[in-house]
Structures are given as structure tokens and as C-alpha cells.
Amino acid sequence: MWERQHEQAADKIYFMCSDLGGFFLKIAQLLAKPDMAPAAWVKKLVTLCDQAPATPFDAIQLVLEKELGKSIGEIFETFDEKPLGSASIAHVHRAIVKGNKMNVVVKVQHPGIERLMMTDIRNLQLFALYMQRTDIKFDLHSITKEMEKQIGYEFDFKREANAMERIRCFLYENNKKSPVLVPRVLRDMVTKRVLVMEYINGIPILSIGDEMAKRGINPHGKIAEAAKQ
Template sequence: MLPPLDFKDIQEKFSSHFRPWHRSFQFWVRTADIYTGYKAFQLRVSFEKDVQKQEAMWERQHELAAEKIYAMCFDLGGFFLKVAQIVGKPDLAPAAWVRRLVTLCDRSPATPFTDVQLVLEKEFGRSITEIFERFDVDPIGSASIAQVHRARLRGDKSDVVVKVQHPGVQDLMMTDIHNLQAFALYMQKTDIKFDLYSVTKEMEKQIGYEFDFTREANAMERIRHFLYENNKKPPVLVPRVIRNMVSRRALVMEYIDGIPILNLGDEIAKRGIDPGGKIAAVAKRKILESLTLAYGQMILKSGFFHADPHPGNILICKGSEVGLLDYGQVKDLPENLRLGYANLVVAIADSDPIRVSESYRELGIDTLSKCENEQLELLKLAETMFDTKLPPGVVMLQPFSEESSIKKIAVQAFPEELFSVLRTVHLLRGLSVGLGINYSCAEQWKPIAEEALYRAGRLKGKDIKPRTRRRSFLRRL
């Protein structure tokens, strides 16, 4: 006699099999709608000669597209929340996009508690009540790959954070990335003269690592050790891993108390301080300096760095201390790229176009130019790609406008390994613009870069220009 059919099980298998196909269909239909909308608009706006009317038309078009991009990212979730974080930056995307997409931070639908409990009990081999004295059912936040809960371990006095992976999320995210790679190939052949495909390949590699929380725990410990050992006071706070509570899909770590950086303005106003005043500006600059110092040390001294400083991963704690969360995306730069990038940082800080050109060749960034002032445009391109400071009078970069360096100089090849540095710098620039501070990470990083080059035997003490802020490094030399 045949066993009875389990229709619920059949329905779930059918749904899981066709979900990737459904997501692909949704992506291409929506992307084609947004893209063709812009192409048709470009033709329409070309007939309007009045500059002010053109700008108003562009603003309406950006608002229309922003709603469509928001709807796609919100409905599909997962990987597209990461896309929203990258695209929705105040220095890069149209203002209408930024206003809409910034609200998507940590907006992934939460996994039901019953499923969270099953994952935890399977990963740790014990029931939740055996492990935890208290476990908050509602998550603190839910992102594309995992969600986090506040809890307290049995016999402990301090709270912890429990990170739990969403079941079945890996296959869906890989489908999304492969669709994006196909679109990137099309865009770089038609509209954007930049090696977008290499960028998406590096994204695929980096995001693939995020599904292993044991790797994340090791990365968190390594970065915490480096920053705490190399500074009297670490520039950022890094959570401590609870070592016997780590598995591939679950991770328990120290709870750091703070407010998300996106809520900083509201918190300052609550305390009766003018968010646009001098006191607030000093606090914001201190926060930005702490964060960029940590990244300068990680990238240029260690080569091993946290590669995802989007606002959802940054907490502001007591005394304007900065907490840096989520070590799923980290990068270990090869030595040649670390030193090549150090050379580029010095070149940007010194506004040295010849050294920029040499650094590009050393890094394997292949460019093609037909413009007259090639070296000057290369310097502008380097500043656009690898520094956080905006040019005088500019409040928002438009890298794909006809006047931008990236239109005048085609980037034919870009090393995948360097994408994480590029993305990190752009996220830091987004934070500086969001905080209202025009700030150069290249200028702050120059002494760290010079020290890295000196220790590698590529720079002599006499080649380092003595400035007051570099006395400590010169004293060490």
C-alpha cells in the first residue's frame, strides 16, 4: 500500500524549486522597466533647452525610479538590501534615491522565532532554555543573511547578542548575484565604461564567505586583537566572541550598548544640543576620525579589514565612542596590493598625478584615455574612487555625468581584490557626507601609508615630508 501523500511537503518542495526562477523573472522585469524608463527619458529631456526645467525633469525622473528601486529591493529582500546600501549613498546616487533607499537599512523580514529556535538547537545541540537564562523573542534587527536577538547566558551577568542565519537564504542570494552579473556585463558594454563585472565577481566571493559564522568569529577576534594591541585606546569597539558558542549558522557575542549612527542627529537634539552647532560638529568629527583611523590601520598596516562600514553596522556609544559590528564581510589584501594602495594614498594626499599614474599601473588598474589633460583626469579619477573628500563647492558626486573623469577615462580592468577597498572608501564617504563633514581619508591615512611603505623598504626617512602631525612617526623612524 502506498503511503499517503503529504501535500504540504510537496507544496514546499515545489515552492523552493521555483523560487529562484520567480526571483530572476522579477529582477529582469523590474530592472528592464527602470532602465528603459531612463533611456526614454534621456531622449525626451534632450529636447528641453532650459537648464532649470531640465533639472526639474531629472528630479521627477529620479523620484519615479527611486520608488521602483525601493519596491524591488523591499519585495525581493536578501541580496537586494545590500544593493540598496551600495547604491543609496548621498555622495553618489541622486538625492531622490538616497532619501528612499536609506530607510531600507536592516529591513529584511524577520524569521519566525520557532525557526530561530530550531536553528539554534540544531547548531548547539541543546534546548534554548538550557543555554539561555533570557532570550528576547523579537529580534533587535534583521538583515539580508541573518537576524540578531538580545539574550543572557545561564549563570552570566552581562547580556549577549545571538546572530542566527535565515534558513535557505544562501541559494537565493547566489541567484540574485548571478542576475546582477549578467546586468553588469550589459551595462559596461553599453553605458558605463567601467569593469563592473569584476566588481560583481568580488561581491560574489565576499558574500559567499558571510554564510560561515565560524569564519566571521575568527575575523572578529583577529581584528579586535590587532586594534586593541596597536593602540593605547582602540579607535573603535569590537564585540568579544563567546568562544564556545560559535557554529556555522549561529554566533554569540558580547552586547555593545549604543545607538545606530543614523539616529545620531535625533539623539543630539534630544539632549538639547543644536545638531548643526559647533558642539555637534566636534562630536561628529571625532566619530569620523575614530572610524577612519581604524580603517587606515586595518587596510594599510594589517591588510586584513572589516569591509562593510554601512550605517547599520556602526553604533555610537557613550563619549562618542564608535562600535563596529558585523564581521561577515572582511578582506585580506595581498601584500602587493596593500603596498600599492599605500602608494596611491600618498599620491592622492599630495595631489601628485605622476605618482597616481604609477600607482594605477602597479595595482593593475587598466585605463584608456583620449582626453587632453590625461594625468590631471587620472588624479581626479583617483580622488573620486579612493578618497572621501568632495571637491570645493561640490555637495554630491555624479561619477557617471558627461563631465566626470570616469566618462573621460575608461576603466577597462579593475582588480577584483581591490573592490572591497573601493566599496569601503565609498561607504566612509557616504558617512562623512551624511554627517555634514567634508573629510579626506587620504590626508588622515598618509602617515600610516608612509609607515607601511617605510617598513617594506620602499620609502626612506628623508622622503617623508616633516609636518607637525607626523612627529610621532618621524620620532619612531
């Protein structure tokens, strides 16, 4: 009985967060963890980590071309209009760069998403202040302020590119063969709202369990242990 109730609740939360977007999508992603919510919720909400409602390509194209100062056709030989994934902040598309034919991934923010999400968080801060003055004797407001700060960082793709490069340098300086691959950033194609990096084929982290089972790999066996070395 409870499982059915959880499934119904998961559907309602999924559609509510999908419709509202912004910070509500971020909350859904946070809830999509086995230690945060019932299994039925996790199964439903985890899809919003990379299969959130997509923004029409025309709107994404406007952001991309405005940020890079050129048309898609001037920069890319091919550009897949269908996104590889869509999450709370950005779309991800595959493309091939003109000239060097490099396979890349293009990460583009949903138009207006920063303003929408920050508005949601500030509304939450007002609610937190109200709750503190009435029922809850706990500093909820400080938590929401920290959320505003940390989530705000996610809207700066230049900052993200810098972090990727620092991690990549550290891994390759300290390992002859790094066990972790970090995509190379195309520096001349990085802005606050657009990030272009090399494409690396792989398995989404959320699908690793299923992929291991498909390949007959015991997650506690020798192969899995060797991969952790």
C-alpha cells in the same frame, strides 16, 4: 517636481527589494548612501540596513537550535523573539546566557539566504555575459565574480568571529584605552550560521547625526573633534 518623482521611485524600489530579498536587499543597502543615490532614495532605502523584512521567529529558532545543537531554553535564560535588527543576511536578537547571566547579542542567518543570494548573483553573471556580448564592451562578468567571492565571505560567521577577535586584540594591544569597542565573541556559540557576542549598548551608526543634533553637539566642534582623537 523631481523630488516627488524620486520619492515615488524610492517607494517602488524599496518594496521591490523587500519582496525579492536576497541580493536585491544587498543592492538596496548599497544604494542607501548619499554619494550613490538621490536623497529621497537614501532616506527610504537606508532602513533596509537594519529594518529589513523579518523572518518568522519559528524559522530563526530552527536554524539556531540546529546550529548550536541545543534548545534555546537550554542555552539562554531569556531570549527576545523580536529582533533588534534584520538585514539582508541575518537577524540579531538580545539574550541572556544561562549560568553567567551575560547579556549577549545572537546573530542568526535567515534560513536559505545563502542559496538565494548566490543564485541571484549567478543569474546576474549570466546577464553580465549577455550584455558584454551585445552592447557593453566592459568586463562586467569579472565584477560579478568578485561580488560573489566577497559576499560569500559574509555567510561564514566563523570567519567573522576570527576577524572580530583579531581587531579586538590589535586595538587593545596598541591602546591603553581603545577608542573603539569590539564585542567579545563567545567561542563555544559560534558556527557558520550563528554568532553570539557580548552586548554593548550604543547608538546605531546611521543615527549618529540625529543623536548629535539631539544632544546639541556640533559635528565640527571641540567635543566631536575630541571624540576622534
